[in-house]
Amino acid sequence: MKVIIKNWTGVATWKWIANDDNCGICRMPFDGCCPDCKLPGDDCPLVWGECSHCFHMHCIMKWLQSQQVNQQCPMCRQEWKFNNK
Amino acid sequence: MSLKPRIVDFDATWRDIQGTIRGVITLDNIPRKIWNDRFSDIYSLCVAHPESLADRLYAETKQFLIDHVARLLNKVQDDGEVHLVRNYYFYWSQYSKGAGFLHSLYLYPNQQHIKVQKMSDAEMIYGSSDSNGGEQMEIGELALEVWRAGMIAPLGSRLVKLLLEAIDQDRAQHTTNIPIEAVKGTILSFVDVQGYKKKGQLQLYQELFEQPFLNASGEHYKRDAAGLLEERNVSLYMEKVIAKIDEELLRARKFLHQSSLQKVTQRCETHMVAEHLSFLYSECMNMVQGERKKDLSNMYNLLKSVPNALSVLVDTVLDHIKTQGLSAIGNLQGENIHISFVENLLTVYKKYRQQIQEVFNGDQNFMGALDKACSSVINHRPNMGKSPCRSPELLAKYCDTLLKKSSKGISEAEIEEKLSQSITIFKYIDDKDVFQKFYSRMLAKRLIHQLTQSMDAEEAMINRLKQACGYEFTSKLHRMFTDMSVSSDLNNKFNIFLKKDNVELGINFGIYVLQAGAWPLGQAVVTPFALPQQLEKSVQKFEAFYHEHFNGRKLTWLHHLCLAELRLGYLKRPYVVTVQTFQMAILLLFETVDSLTCNEIRETLQLNVDQFQRHAVSLVDSKILLAESEELTPETILRLNMDYSNKRTRFRITAAIQKESPQEVEHTMNSVEEDRKLYLQAAIVRIMKSRKVLKHNALIQEVCAQSKVSFAPSIPMIKKCIEALIDKQYLERTPHSSEEYSYVA
Known part of the structure; x- marks a missing residue:
């Protein structure tokens, strides 16, 4: 072997892949954060429902807490279940 | 004896009393028994039956004092003008002391009979009916008042003339000829004689003596100044004047009441400094440019108490620092332009800061001038303001050089020191956002390419920036650090994951996973690239690992990094x-x-x-x-x-x-421009949302105030942003005035 790789340090960036650009609840872009947070990133994550709709976690939690009877997805009115695939 | 009121023969009793008080007022020896008898005599007169004789006693005593003072007046004048002051002082000392004793002898009527008539303190302060002449005074006060009327009134102007002559002699250094104690005592008697008054104690002193004294001194200072001016030498003049002021102050302490000290200095300054400002200013420029510390310090001391006189000196200093600063950073060339730029500036800054501390006593005016000069030097745009200011870039580079591994031969402490000094310069920079852009790009490179000297130094620097500019300013920088530590966690987890599955990658693999928005990496220059097969396994494994751990995230490899x-x-x-x-x-x-x-x-x-x-x-x-x-x-x-x-x-x-590369610099500048537009638009919308309707100028002012922390916006740029917002229908011009905007909800 003429050239051997001893170390390799990779650099990569990550982005959310959601099926929409904006959060359906707060209308803020998914690249940004929910209105209550200051910085986007790990502290303000996205979550998906089984209906495949996606929101800021903080936004959907607030929405679910405000619903007294049925926990529904605000977009499609199906019952809300977290998709933990 | 009994304290009961009884019938008293006034004339007989008064004869006794008169004899005693003559003794008291001339400080004769009074046996205790006689003193006690007179004390009770006075008491019995006051409480006499069938009616009190107090008023009569008061009238007689007053007449006695008037006669006594009249006699003294003759005695004082007996020895002629030469001994007038000395005699006056002698009899005054005796009389004033005697009056004090007399006051005690009349304690009973003072307290029981006269107090009743006197005005209360409240009336005194809020000034009800002014004292009408018929009112009775306590005996001690009466005695002083009689002295004023009977002695100072006829003799005052003659005394003052003599006193002024004495002080003039003192100025001429003929100190032996003058009775210092008598002069001082006489002068102070003008104060003491009114010392009992609650208001205007100094009135007599000021009118009778101080005013003529100040006028005479003023004339003297004027003559003196004129004499000194003939030499046409500013520094010599200043030295003489300072000495003169000190001397006069000393003299004032020697002779005058302390309330006059301030006035004497002021007079001196008026005639010797304020009236010759243009003469002093004529040397100002040369002194500042020659940095003649002693002269400058003298100049400062002379000018500081004259209102508004310092401004010329301050301006000259400002211009001088500015010129020095500009010449220190003009014509810089070569590779290490950023180092000489920052270090030359710091040298200038430190030099003048120290000079101001030393020479001008750290005066706020001069500190302000230093600030102004520094900020205009640092934000100076070469070529008549056409070229952009490079300071933010150079300063960022300077920090980069210090924080990089390559900086050899300097100790960590030295680096710390230099970094904290660079904050001094940073504070003066107007375009802080430009600095932030450059700094964050360089920081990103340092972190990704593992070039940082020490993480502690990096964090310390960011904290300094945060202190200077606030949390918003450094939040992006902080996010980079977070990503670095998240990545090192991730590497550990990945290694555990590999071990569990028994996978060998064949290479040592490490990774930085960065959050897309937080890093200034230029909008993803993802170039097509065929990965060498040696790396394929690692990349695939990591992607599998990552997607297992994090839902809904997309990884983009930045191979160029x-x-x-x-x-x-x-x-x-x-x-x-x-x-x-x-x-x-x-x-x-x-x-x-x-x-x-x-x-x-x-x-x-x-x-x-x-x-x-x-x-x-x-x-x-x-x-x-x-x-x-x-x-x-x-x-x-x-x-x-x-x-x-x-x-x-x-x-x-x-x-x-x-x-x-130059393109990168330009790119940075452009992205700053874009950020500024967004920032300004956001600021305008915020302001308009809260104000609803606002005049054009008021809006511009508020926008400037808000953005001051990170940059100084240009007015045309703000106008453009307002136009853009009108186009986007956030704002509209109000119908009745084109100079006014309203917020469209």
């Missing part, structure tokens, strides 16, 4: 080289052959022309590859340099590529 350490095994000595991924990929192609054409390499790796050129050239320049021609055309053959040798066995060939 990846680094590899290679061992070159085909040379006489083994070398360890740090290269970028693209360089590594090129080198790996030579595994089976010794020469390849440029085109072949580019095709295999699917690199674009620009990327290929940069990296291939860097390999040729470092002599690892040999090219057959200067210019790399697609047909040029590159071959491995089998005779390569280097003194060091471990080196990098990444430097050339990491350099900030």
Whole structure:
């Protein structure tokens, strides 16, 4: 072997892949954060429902807490279940 | 004896009393028994039956005092003008002391009979009916008042004339001729004689003596100043004047009541400084430019108490510092322009800061001038304001140089010191956002390429910036640090994951996973690239691992930022080289052959022309590859340099590529411009949302105030942003005035 790789340090960036650009609840872009947070990133994550709709976690939690009877997805009115695939 | 009121023979009793009080007022020896008898006599007169004789006693006593003072007046004048002051002082001392005793002798009527008539304190302060002459005073006060009327009134102006002469003699250094104590005592008697008054104690002193004294002194100062001016030498003049003021102050302490000290100094300054300002200013420029510390300090001391007189000196100092500053950073050339820029500025700053402390006592006016001068030097735009100001960029570079591994030969403490000093300069920069842009790009490079000297130093610097500019300013920088620590966690987890599955990658693999928005990496220059197969496994495994852990995230590899350490095994000595991924990929192609054409390499790796050129050239320049021609055309053959040798066995060939290219600088400037527009628009919308309707000028003012922290916006730019917002229908012009905007909800 003429050239051997001893170390390799990779650099990569990550982005959310959601099926929409904006959060359906707060209308803020998914690249940004929910209105209550200051910085986007790990502290303000996205979550998906089984209906495949996606929101800021903080936004959907607030929405679910405000619903007294049925926990529904605000977009499609199906019952809300977290998709933990 | 009994305290009961009884009938008293006034005339007989008064004869006794009169004899005693004559003794008291002339400080004769009074036996205790007689004193006690007179005390009760006075009491019995006051409570006499069938009616009190107090008023009569008061009238008689007053008459007695008037007669006594009249006699003294003659005695004082007996020895002529020469001894007038001395005699006056002698009799005054005796009389004033005697009056004190007399006051005690009359304690009963003072307290029981006269107090009742006196005004209460409240009436005194809020000034009800002014004292009408018929009112009775306590005996001690009466005595002083009689002295004023009977002695000072007729003699006052003659005394003052003599006193002024005495002080003039003192000025002329004939101190032996004057009775200092008598002069001082006489002067103070003008105060003491009214000392009992609640208001205007100094009135007599001021009218009778102080005013003539100040006028006379004023004339004297004027003559003195005129004499000194003839020498036409500013520094000599200042020294003499300062000495003169000190001397006069000393004299005032020697002779005058302390309330006059301030006035004497003021007079002196008026006549010797304020009236000759233009003469003093004439040397100002030369003194500042020559940095004649002593003269400047004298000048400051003279001018500081004259209202508004300092401004000329302050302005001159400001101009001087500015010129010095500009010449320190003008004409800088060479590689290390950023270092000399910052260090020269700091030298100028420190020098003048110290000078101001030393010479001007750290006066706020001069500190302000230093600030103004520094900020205009640092934000100076060369070429009549047409070229952009490079200070933010240079300062960021300076910090970069200090924080990079390469800075050798300086201790950590020194680096700390230098970094904290660079904050001084940072504070003066108007375009802080430009600095932030450059700084964050350089920080990103340092972190990704593992060039940081110490993480502690980095964090300390960011904290300093945060202190100077607030949380918003550094939040992006903080996010980079967070990503670094998240990534190191991730590496650990990945290694555990590999161990569990028993996978060998064949290389040492590390990774930085960065959050897309937080890093100033330029909008993802993702170039097509065929990954060398040696890396494929690692990349695939990591992607699998990552997607298992994090839902809904997409990874984008930034190959132009990846680094590899290679061992070159085909040379006489083994070398360890740090290269970028693209360089590594090129080198790996030579595994089976010794020469390849440029085109072949580019095709295999699917690199674009620009990327290929940069990296291939860097390999040729470092002599690892040999090219057959200067210019790399697609047909040029590159071959491995089998005779390569280097003194060091471990080196990098990444430097050339990491350099900030002019395009990058321009790119940074453009992105700053874009950010500013967004910032301004956001600020305008915020302001208008809360104010609803606002005049044009008021809006501009508020916008400027809000953005001051990070940059100084230009007015045309704000106007453009307002226009843009009107187009986007956030705002509209109010119908009745084009100078007013309203917020559209």
